[in-house]
Amino acid sequence: MDRRAFLKSSIAASAAASLPWRTGLASSDWRTFEVVTRVELQLPEGVSRVWLPLPLSLDTGWHRSLGNGWSGNAARTDVLSDGKYGASMLYAEWPANVATPHLELASRFSTRDRSVDPGKPRPDAGRLSPAERAFFTAPTEYIPTDGIVRKTAQGIVKGARNDVDKARAIYEWVVENTFRDPKVRGCGWGDIRAMLETGNLGGKCGDLNALFVGLARAAGVAARDVYGLRVAASEHGYRSLGVGTPSVTRAQHCRAEFFAEGRGWVPVDPADVRKVALEEPPGKLALNDPKVAAARKRLFGSWEMNWLAYNMGHDIALPNSKGPKLPYLMYPNGESGDERLDQLDPDAFKYTMTARELKA
């Protein structure tokens, strides 16, 4: 079984009682959005290339891609994949003589809120094969599972009897011991060994949720990051957990899942607990603040789906690029004259992203 097949079967296992397509879209709990990404490369030198992440291509009970449309003056475009995780992307290429390479991608998708009670067995939970379990407990370049990661994980899960208990212990540990650091660029690259060795446990979703995933994998619990984009305001009263404007250029957000026998894939988001603590008015709330406590309870087992899911990939080698691997693919990426553009600087790159909800 190849890696893509792993992901496909694993996602299928998490798609609880998937609704028929039109029925699902027509039901009141599904919402449909459009995200438009516009790229206009500034002062290109030589051949220019752009890679835009595409929405998760496999249907789940909480996310369905409806289609993507592109326009622009690229000489070559293609839909490519990283090959290992099935992270798909729109690739565009311009020759050296194009003064203003530009590209626009419109992606439509439907979502509905996702909730799994980790305490209750689910008959449709599915199982991971030994190969799948090995895949989702394996280390990545930025998420090792040996050394200090393993040692920390073993200390956290001591006495835990099953995967749910282990994941719960790690979730609580991450919430208790980390903090959201607003100075980190982008979402953070998730170098969890450095975080643990330095004792600096500050970061953003790319760091804190990667820490959850790494500790879980080191404890033998299958886990993965899911990379995406916030596209709408939260309807659960959390200003910090949504976007209030159509502009979502800087709204990238990653989440995490773990797999438990009899439960399937369980959504979690400890990084968002720390975001609530830092950012909900009046700010810098204590963990025992009722608003933080409610988020902490909710985010072990549920995701509000005001969010576009891209992929679950790590260590992404961009096809047709000689540049370094990316820890993950969540932002537009580009190169001009074989030089990688700064994906975290949309104003210089340059790219913009907008989102809107489509209502019948």
Next chain:
Amino acid sequence: MRLALLLLALALPASAQPLKPWAGGATPALELTDAEGKLHRLADYRGRAVLVNFWATWCVPCREEMPSMERLRGALQGKPFVVLAVNVGEGARAARAFGEKTGLGFPLLLDPDTKTTRAWNARVLPASFVVGPDGRIRYSYFGAIDWARDDVRVAIENLLR
């Protein structure tokens, strides 16, 4: 109407990329009803060249290239060539309204659950495939193209020889 078609044609990208010779696998099945309820099977068009185009009303470049598909159809009138435009994920009403507004003379097929679109791996729209009279895909093109361009028409005519 003619002025509108001309303006849309001018809006097509200036790049003149040729159709890409198909190097992928076997031709996926295609069996869909059109906006008028008529069933179309790709297999029934054996002996004719077929332009299979995946589109949606919300996809601007899809809308922009469609008039050129109509012009290509006109240029190849009398020859064994058909256009099957597969609407991705929308309903009959939306497709029918678009067809009536633009005066397209080819069938607008419906793929509401997008299963056919996925089978053809048309993940980014517009996506087009030229199927030869033998039922094999011969060319593909991702993005908008001026289907009335001479080199495109000649490539398709060559399939009919």
